[in-house]
Amino acid sequence: MSDAYIALADGRVLEARARSPGRTRGELVFTTAYTGYEESLTDPSYAEQILTFSYPLIGNYGVRSERFESESVQPRAAIARELTDDVADWLAGEGVPAVDHVDTREIVTTVREEGAMACGIAAGPDATPEDAVEEMEACKPMSDHVDIGAQVSVAEPTVHESADGVGVDVAMLDCGAKGSIVSSLTERGADVHVLPYDATPEDVAAIDPDVLFVSNGPGDPENFVAAQEVVDEFAGELPLAGICLGQQVITSALGGSTEKMAFGHRGVNQPVKDLRTDKVVMTTQNHGYTVADTGPLEVTQVNVNDDTVEGLDSEELDVITRQYHPEANPGPHDSLGFFDEVLDLATSSRRVAAD
Numbered sequence: 001m002s003d004a005y006i007a008l009a010d011g012r013v014l015e016a017r018a019r020s021p022g023r024t025r026g027e028l029v030f031t032t033a034y035t036g037y038e039e040s041l042t043d044p045s046y047a048e049q050i051l052t053f054s055y056p057l058i059g060n061y062g063v064r065s066e067r068f069e070s071e072s073v074q075p076r077a078a079i080a081r082e083l084t085d086d087v088a089d090w091l092a093g094e095g096v097p098a099v100d101h102v103d104t105r106e107i108v109t110t111v112r113e114e115g116a117m118a119c120g121i122a123a124g125p126d127a128t129p130e131d132a133v134e135e136m137e138a139c140k141p142m143s144d145h146v147d148i149g150a151q152v153s154v155a156e157p158t159v160h161e162s163a164d165g166v167g168v169d170v171a172m173l174d175c176g177a178k179g180s181i182v183s184s185l186t187e188r189g190a191d192v193h194v195l196p197y198d199a200t201p202e203d204v205a206a207i208d209p210d211v212l213f214v215s216n217g218p219g220d221p222e223n224f225v226a227a228q229e230v231v232d233e234f235a236g237e238l239p240l241a242g243i244c245l246g247q248q249v250i251t252s253a254l255g256g257s258t259e260k261m262a263f264g265h266r267g268v269n270q271p272v273k274d275l276r277t278d279k280v281v282m283t284t285q286n287h288g289y290t291v292a293d294t295g296p297l298e299v300t301q302v303n304v305n306d307d308t309v310e311g312l313d314s315e316e317l318d319v320i321t322r323q324y325h326p327e328a329n330p331g332p333h334d335s336l337g338f339f340d341e342v343l344d345l346a347t348s349s350r351r352v353a354a355d
């Protein structure tokens with residue numbers, strides 16, 4: 001007998017097995033990643049979403065906190081064909097509902113055909129289909145989470161110093177930053193000054209940084225109004241860099257725009273072509289919005305599957321951004337050189353300014 005229910009916005013209720021009890025709701029999305037489940041489940045960009053794994057077995061190499069991207073589990077719930085006890089116990093300990101023994105192919109096909117949608121879950125001995133439907137009906141569209149940054153950002157500025165400093169100071173607007181983005185910069189010798197998502201231009205100026213970096217983050221990039229204002233203030237004055245939501249926020253701030261995709265890109269084998277070299281690399285991705293109008297920025301990289309914007313640069317404004325995740329663990333690491341380019345931008349523009 002089923003003890004878990006998944007209610008979809010199209011009216012269907014799927015039966016499942018409760019692996020971590022509770023009731024919740026969120027935007028239903030899927031990832032095709034077959035590895036990196038600890039990283040995905042702690043990626044702040046999944047806030048307010050219910051994450052379905054299309055790979056059938058999740059948890060086969062345990063759970064280790066060294067691999068976490070943040071301190072807590074970020075999606076509101078997890079769905080898989082089969083979750084190991086390691087993952088189920090971890091999620092239960094964190095109070096995050098999880099279900100398995102469900103046909104995840106049906107969920108993936110539905111999301112591919114109908115788009116990311118409202119979803120409700122009820123799991124546990126007393127769960128009913130009506131509970132799941134009630135949750136689904138209370139689910140808000142992602143763009144209605146106007147202050148989602150507050151859920152995932154640091155509350156106070158935090159400095160991550162590099163062991164082998166090269167004298168580069170990065171001011172990072174933390175819109176829900178993954179730990180690997182910070183460590184990819186400190187490993188290359190940068191000191192990273194992490195600021196709350198709603199930091200002011202004065203907060204950034206006080207650091208006197210060599211580059212302003214906008215992190216990844218959850219939800220609709222147009223809701224990150226304060227970050228857009230900071231970018232607008234420093235455009236042309238400081239080099240700008242960003243990943244995922246960071247690319248979207250920088251583009252909007254400079255006069256471009258973003259739009260919601262039908263179901264987004266979430267996985268570890270998204271092919272990206274660099275238009276300058278014609279080289280294609282494999283990338284990890286997790287986004288549901290995309291750049292629609294690039295404003296003053298030049299498209300340097302595109303997705304081979306659907307031509308969406310993957311990389312933007314501006315020599316004039318000293319901007320370099322990526323829609324995908326060069327830092328992703330466990331990988332692929334084909335595009336890690338992005339962080340070297342960010343540091344080059346920070347140091348070369350400083351030299352020019354000093355001349």
Ligand SMILES: NC(=O)CC[C@H](N)C(=O)O
Nearest residue numbers: 216217219244245288289
């Ligand atoms: N990983 C991210 O930064 C995601 C950005 C944004 N929330 C999107 O879904 O497109």
